[in-house]
Amino acid sequence: MEKVSSLLARPVIAGLLFLVPLLAFAVFFFRYSxxxxxxxxxxxxxxxxxxxxDLPGWRDKAEALLRPNNEHRVLYARLVVWGYYLLTGTINFKALMFIGNASFLVVLALFYQSLRRAGLPAWYLLPVPFLLFNAQNQLLTFTALFTLQYLAIIMLVFLSIYQLAKNAPSSFGLAILLAFLTTxxxxxxxxxxxxxxxVLFYQRQWLRLGGWLGLMALAIYLYFYGYPVQQGNQEGFAxxxxxxxxxxxxxxxxxxSFFDLVPQWPLAWRSIFPFVAGIVMVGFLAVWSFQVLFRTTNQPPTHWNAFFLGCLVFLICNAGIVALFRTRFGFGMMVWGSYRAYAMVLISITYLIFIGSRSAAGNRRERLVPVFLLPAMAIAGLSYVFGIPIAVDNLNMNRAKIFDQHYNQTGLGGTYNSKLGDFxxxxxxxMKNRGWYELPRPSLSEDEQRLFEPVSGTIIKPDWAVSEAGGFISVDSQDAAYPPNYAGTVFLILKSKNRTYVWTGQKRRPSRRNPLAVTAGFRSSLPKSMLQPGQYRLGVLEVPDDGPTTIRYTDRFVTVQ
Incomplete structure (x- = not known):
């Protein structure tokens, strides 16, 4: 390991390795967003x-900035939206996603600065970009508001704690301002x-702690002042x-949950590694935190300990809240993609604390870095192996959703005849009328208007398994016409007298043991709540990567009441 460590310590090699996960993530983002x-x-x-x-006064504008979105106020996200509009005069959801994802660059920079403040070599950071920038987090990666909430809130909390950890009057004031923005x-x-x-308890800054607690009470009071939405979280205690x-x-x-390595596996299998890793991580972090908080020596507080202690408190408390209030919606919420960002940051901090707490004697730290780097690289690579097929499916799903939104006013979140759909x-x-943004058109193919022509041609009689359960219409086809290496996209068609809907057909991955196994055919499952009542004939739209599209209608029907 000493030879590997000395190699990693070279600035050129360390710099190139540092860029690998950032460039890989950038390619992943721009290709599939x-x-x-x-x-x-x-x-x-x-x-x-x-x-x-459109509101006339700044008081009304402030109300618009602070108005809750579901159970959250989202001030930072709305400031970013406004700022982007001032710069461009438009709304670009992909650009907003990029800004949100860039929050992790700030987090990475804070980790780097913490290493430098502690006098540790920068190359100790090498495993961290592999832990932060990979495909595990894609449910957030490709959603504008979610990135500006979930990823940005980690950045904002860490910025405030970083300033507080400096243990200086001027940085204390900046930490307060950032804490209000974060709240x-x-x-x-x-x-x-x-x-x-x-953090202030650790620093034994009693006067600042008193002021901080007073401002905390004020911030929480203001957060809930005029708060119109309650989500029934009291049920979590029951x-x-x-x-x-x-x-x-x-x-x-x-x-x-960072060790939820194969998202295609059944939930029981997926939970084993995270459960064991969680116990080990909590045990180590609890011992370290106790030693830091209740130190018996006269050693002065350090920025390193203060910063990472504060970050840990935020992440562990957040984990407890999620477990308390979200487990009742299904145990799968514990490995849900929109929360994965917290686990990715937590494993990064755990690594940094572990390295920082090891003795520098005998090059112990240097020998440990590659021990963590190689698994981090392997897990990041594995995330793309399993994550890219999901990203492809989601990108094709977007194409279908855009079509349905264009022609049926459902698809991008709303249901048939609902207030949300109308909204x-x-x-x-x-957005179209004000010149801010317009949905892409066409979304499926250049000749997608053919879908509105009357049913014609040979009616095929496929051996499909069509089922209706849990509010979904599901189709499972094992048609050999769509082999595992089929170069193109298949869309399921649902056609009535008045409406035409499409939904993406995903590759069949039936194996529980081998999630990479693909068999001939496709699977499609769409919510019935999207559809206008009526009888629908099923069909397929074949959109090859190279060649003309084909529409085939079947003798199969479904009825939506």
């Missing part, structure tokens, strides 16, 4: 911007005050009383 809004994007991006620009940028941003209080062990297990699985349609028209 789409300038398309989804669900919550509409309220906090076009709807907010229209209200903000109003997402519900769990309030945890910055708990994290900061622990669930805790009845399912205590499940919530504790969920907590450990959430902590270690989304209104905002799509709003």
């Amino acid at each position: 789409a300038n398309v809004p989804w669900f919550d994007d509409f309220e906090s991006i076009p709807y907010f911007l229209q209200r903000f620009l 109003f940028s997402m519900g769990n941003g309030m945890l910055v005050w708990a994290a900061g209080a622990v 669930f805790l009383a009845e399912h205590f062990l499940q919530i504790i297990s969920g907590f450990f699985v959430f902590i270690g 989304i349609a209104m905002n799509i028209d709003l």
Whole structure:
């Protein structure tokens, strides 16, 4: 390991290795992201911007900035939207996604600065970009508002704690300002005050701690002032009383969910590695935190300990809240992609604390870096192996959703004849009329208008398994016409007298043991709530990568009441 360590310590090699995960993630992002809004994007991006620009006074504009989106106030996200509009006069959801994902670059920079402040070599950071920039987090990666919430809140909390860890009056004031911004940028941003209080306790800054707690009370009061939305989180406490062990297990699985390596596996299999890793991580971090907080020597507080202690408090408290309030929606929430960012950051901090706490004697630290680097590289690579097929499916799903939104006013989050569906349609028209944004057209193929022509040609009689359960219409085809290496995309068609819908057909991956195995055919499952009542004939639209599209209708029908 000493030879490997000395090689990694060379600036050129360390620099090139550092860039590998960043470049790989950039390619992944720009290849599989789409300038398309989804669900919550509409309220906090076009709807907010229209209200903000049209309201006459700054008091009303401030209300628009602070108006809750579901259970969260999203001040930072809306400031970014406004700032992007001031620069470009448009809305670009892909650009907003990029800005949100760039939050992790700031987090990485804070880790780098912490290493330098501690006098540790910069190349010790090498495993961290592989832990932060990979395909595990793609549910957030490709959604504008989510990146500006979930990823940005980690950045904002860490910025505030970093300033607080400097243990200086001027940085204390900046930490307070950042803490207020953090509080109003997402519900769990309030945890910055708990994290900061622990940092000040560690520093034995009693006067600042008193002021911090007073401002915490003010910030939380203001956050809930005029707060119109409650999500029934009290039910989480009732669930805790009845399912205590499940919530504790969920907590450990959430902590270690970075080790959810194969998302295609059944949930029971996926949870094993995270559960074990979570127990190990919590045990190590608890011992380290206790030693730091209740130190018996007269050693002065360090920026390294203060910063990472505060970050840990935020992440562990956040994990506890998620386990408490989200386990009741299904244990799968503990490995849910929108929360994965917290686990990715937590494993990064755990590594840095472990390296920093090792003795420098005998080059022990240097020998440990490659021990962590190689698994980090392997897991990052594995995330792309399993994540790229999911990203391809989601990109094709976007194409179908855009088509359905264009022609049926459902697809991008709304359901048939619903207030949300009408709200989304209104905002799509709003963006088009004001010249901010327009949905891509065509979304499926240049000749997608053929889908509106009457049914014609030979009616095929496929051996499909068509089922309706749980509010979904599902089709499972094992047609040899669509081999595993089929070069193109298959879309399921649902055609009635008045409406034509499409939904993406995903490759069949039936193997539980080998998630990379693909068999002939396709699978498609769409929510019935999207569809207008009626009888629908099923068909397929074949869009090859190279060649003309083909439409085939079948003798199979489904009825939506």
